[in-house]
Amino acid sequence: MRKIYNFSAGPAVLPEEVLEQAREEMLDWHGSGMSVMEMSHRGKEFMSIVDKAESDLRELANIPANYKVLFLQGGASSQFAVVPMNLLEGNTQADYVHTGQWSKKAASEAGQYCSVHITASSEQDGFNSVPPLEQWHISSDTAYVHYTPNETIGGVEFQWTPDLSVAPGGNGNIPLVADMSSNFLSRPFDVSKFGLIYAGAQKNVGPAGLVIVIIREDLLAIPPLPRTPTMYRYKTHADQASMYNTPPTYAIYIMGLVMEWLKKQGGLVAIEQRNIAKAKLIYDLIDASSFYHCPVSRSDRSRMNIPFTLSDSGLDEVFLKQAQAHGLLQLKGHRSVGGMRASIYNAMPLEGVQTLATFMREFEKNHV
Template structure:
């Protein structure tokens, strides 16, 4: 059993049973005599792994056949460029919702390829909430609308999926694009409401090095921008079942084990309930305290990343030292916002959150 609870925002904690199975299979996967890291990506052994991983993902998220699942590299940051390269077509505009640092990075990258219109922004609220749907304004002839359902740094999360047909200037025909990196598979979602989603694996579904893209097939008919490299074309990877070049094979294998673990837990509805339980434990403590504070408005609080501050910032280093001594690590907030941040992704056990809450209660008692 582990002796620590890892609250890192990513690369993040993985299920212990997954790591144990990976350890057992490290030298010899299913009698093949090979480690997965040694396998040809076109060999029957790895093809079996990749196909099963995709099927388990489709089962968990109810992904229909007219969506392609791609296993790519370059992280979500690579998708900041690939999305406009592949979805703009002959249009000049794309709409983005600005809710924090990750959406800001996506906006900056897209600006190199098109005119970016900010459909809505949370800047006036210091990025401590999400813009209400009636504040969104879609530009004319936009290629797509992009948003970030969960801002890992700020701890702000959409608890609803935007319906573009209800927004001024919007239409159900406009593709909705989402960077789901930090809440992917943490709850059920309806893929039919999206044209494309992408997610770095290192938060909820696997190790760093893998990014998952789920794209509606009709969008693959859009011609990429002139000069788009072959490797940056979704068509390339869709036509070759993500095997155009050597994919991140070991990361896909670990993701497959995580998919199986999620299925055994009962699927996305079951993991959502567990995530709600974990988040409530921390937020209830914060809300009942005069010692801790969460800056995010209650309806928009993230279930995955919980930022909080202490009543006196001079206590921060003491808090972190004592937490680490208790086996509670990676609680320091992002350098841009300070304070603390507890990332409680799918694999964080309830026991870990309970241990953190107990420590926080004791620390408050000793330092209030």
């Protein structure tokens, strides 16, 4: 057993039994005599790995048959450009919900390909909440609406899925696009409500480098923007079952092991309940304290990323140093917001969160 708890926002902690299985299979996968890293991506061994990974993902997320699952390279940030390249369909405008730094980056990148309309924003309160649907204003000629269900840096998370059919200016035909990178598979979600979902793997489901795209098949018929590179066309990869070129094979293998692990935990319903319990431990401690503070609106707090500050910022480095001595790593907040951040993704065990809570109580007791 490892002696540390890794609260990194990403690349993040992976289930220990997944890492142990990967270690055992490193030199020889299932008697093949090869490491997964050495396999041909078109060979029967790797094809069995990727087929099972997709099958398990479809089962876990209850992905409808009319959606394609793509395993791509480039991470989620690549999709900031690939989404407008593929979904504009002759339109000159796309709508973005601005709730923090990642949605801002997505909107900024899209601005190179079209006019970006900010549907709603929580900038007025420092990005510490989610703008309610009744405050959204969807433009009449938008190609799609993009939002970020969980802002990793600010610790703001949507606890609901936007219904564009009832949003001001919206209708049920506008594709909803979501960057689910930091809360993917942390709870059940209805795939049928989305046109496209993308998620970087390195938070909840695997190593960095892999991005998972779930796209409704009718959207594949949209002609990409002129001069869109072949590699940046969703249809290229959908037609070739993610094998147009060499995909990130080892990352897909690890993702497949995580899918198996999630199924053993009881699936997304069970993992959501565990994530709720873990987050509650820390939020309850913060709310009962005058020493710690979380700026995020209680109704919009992330279960995955918990930002908090100390009443005396001069104690920040002392807190981090002592936390590390207790085996609690990567608690420093993002440089843009400061303070602390505990990322408690699916693979963070309850014991790790309990250990953090105990340390936080002791630190407060010693420094008040």
